[in-house]
Amino acid sequence: MREPAFWWGEGSFASALLAPLAALYGAVAQWRLGRGGERAGAPVVCVGNLTVGGAGKTPTALALARMLAAAGERPMFLTRGYGGALAGPLLVDPARHRAREVGDEPLLLARTAPTIVARDRVKGAGIAGDASVIVMDDGFHNPSLVKDFSVLVVDGRRGTGNGRVIPAGPLRAPLEAQLARAHALIVVGGLRRAADIAERARAANIPVLQARLRPDVDVIAWLRGRQVLAFAGIADPKKFFATLAEAGVVLAAARSFPDHHRYTRAEAVALCDDAQRAGLV
Template identity: 55%
Template sequence: MKAPAFWWREPGLAAAALAPAAAIWGMAAARRMAKSGESAPVPILCVGNVTVGGSGKTPTCLKLAALLRREGFRPAFLTRGYGGSLAGPIRVDPLRHGSGEVGDEALLLARAAPTIVARERPAGAALAAALGADLVVMDDGLQNPSLCKDLAIAVFDGAVGIGNGRVLPAGPLRAPLDAQWPRIDAVLVIGPGEPGERIAAEARSRRLPVLRAGLAPARDAALAGHRILAFAGIGRPEKFFATCRALGLDVAAERSFPDHHPYRADEVKALLDEADRSGLLPLTTEKDAVRLATLGEAEPRLSRVRTLPVEVAFEDEEAVAALLRERLSVPSFRHGPQARAP
């Protein structure tokens, strides 16, 4: 689903019209979040967000896992496998599984560390521990109460924050904020923007740590000098386009698709035809590239599509590492907000 534009503006007629449905959704979500979760055999670090759409969770998971390995942990990733058909629990094998089976995020995570896909999160955490992980990094799941979290970090896009502040379908919030704040141990704001500043101020008023980060190219993609056709099927494609422009790339055309969009051969053909006609270099995200790979030999020009890998760069990496040590290294690690829930 492509996020409606009105979600990211001040509440208007569309949000008002959907308010009754949002109230029902919000009550159900809050009731579900109030349930107690199961304890896992290893500490659980949850990286989630309060809204739908892309805030930078997966790059954050990858960066945090790298920090945890530096601290001596053996982390594994746990994800629902959104967009995939497998319920799990199952360890992702990039040589055997495709995005249609485990989702695009799981394939990206599996490049960095053992990754488990599981609709039932406690079963996934148990499998990760059985495979030798001594800590689980959970990509998404802040609103899922089935598993106790020892540290829950909520990630916010500084440019949009919580959008219009309304609950689905009137806005992008997955649940009422009053139900979500008690489940958050720390806030990470990625990128600048007044919406992110408001979130940071609210977090500080609740005495929560506020972490800051930006997105930076993971490596030199050698794109300088090319005119670009940028396309993306992520939560906020415009964020990808803005990143390209911020890097000084000559973006001549932008094409947006819904989040986790399963590309069809005819769509990709149209994109590549447009690039050929206009002399443009097609550029997309790593998540999109994973889904494009499922087309196999249906479009031989796929090799022309370039990706722009990005990574999270913390403003104060040592402060992040200290938070991880404090909350995840102590022997009695059952002290997170979910453990305190009635």
């Protein structure tokens, strides 16, 4: 699914037209946030997005898991497995599972720590017996599990867009209702359009941290100065392309696909052929 452009603008007629539906969606989302859940057998740290799409939630979850492991903890990821066919609960095996079965993000998470896919988060937590701490990559808006510590992530370049709730805007629930259940706010990539959100968080005594995405040093060293055909199937491909350009990679061509796009063989062949014909990496 591609995000509507009016979500990230101001004064849109389409957004105003959808405001009644947004009010209904927001009321239900706020009610869900207030519901009680079951407690897992280990502390739960939840990483969530204020908005739909790529704010940097998964990189944040990965960084947290690495920090916890370095501190002597045994972190285990718990995630829904968006885009995968298997409902779980199951422990992801990167050697056996494919993205079509468990989703693409769980395969990435499993490179760092054991990862459980479960649409039913309570059942998923039930098989995390070896974990000293559970890191939820998504699930902030799912009330089924009690969260001991919740971190909200926002992209400083995009902020909360027009500030409205789905479908009139990108917010997953009313902003104040989300902040009321957060223990920390992480702004990724500078404050630009997130300064107001940061101030509101500080006013509610919520710590505000700033972070930046840092690409792999070895990969960037190899790509720097080369002309490439870049492609991405993520919520905000412009951020990926900008990261490459800022690192000195020459973007001769760029292709955008929908978030969590499942590439076909024909698409993969076409990308390789286009790059080869143009002499691009």
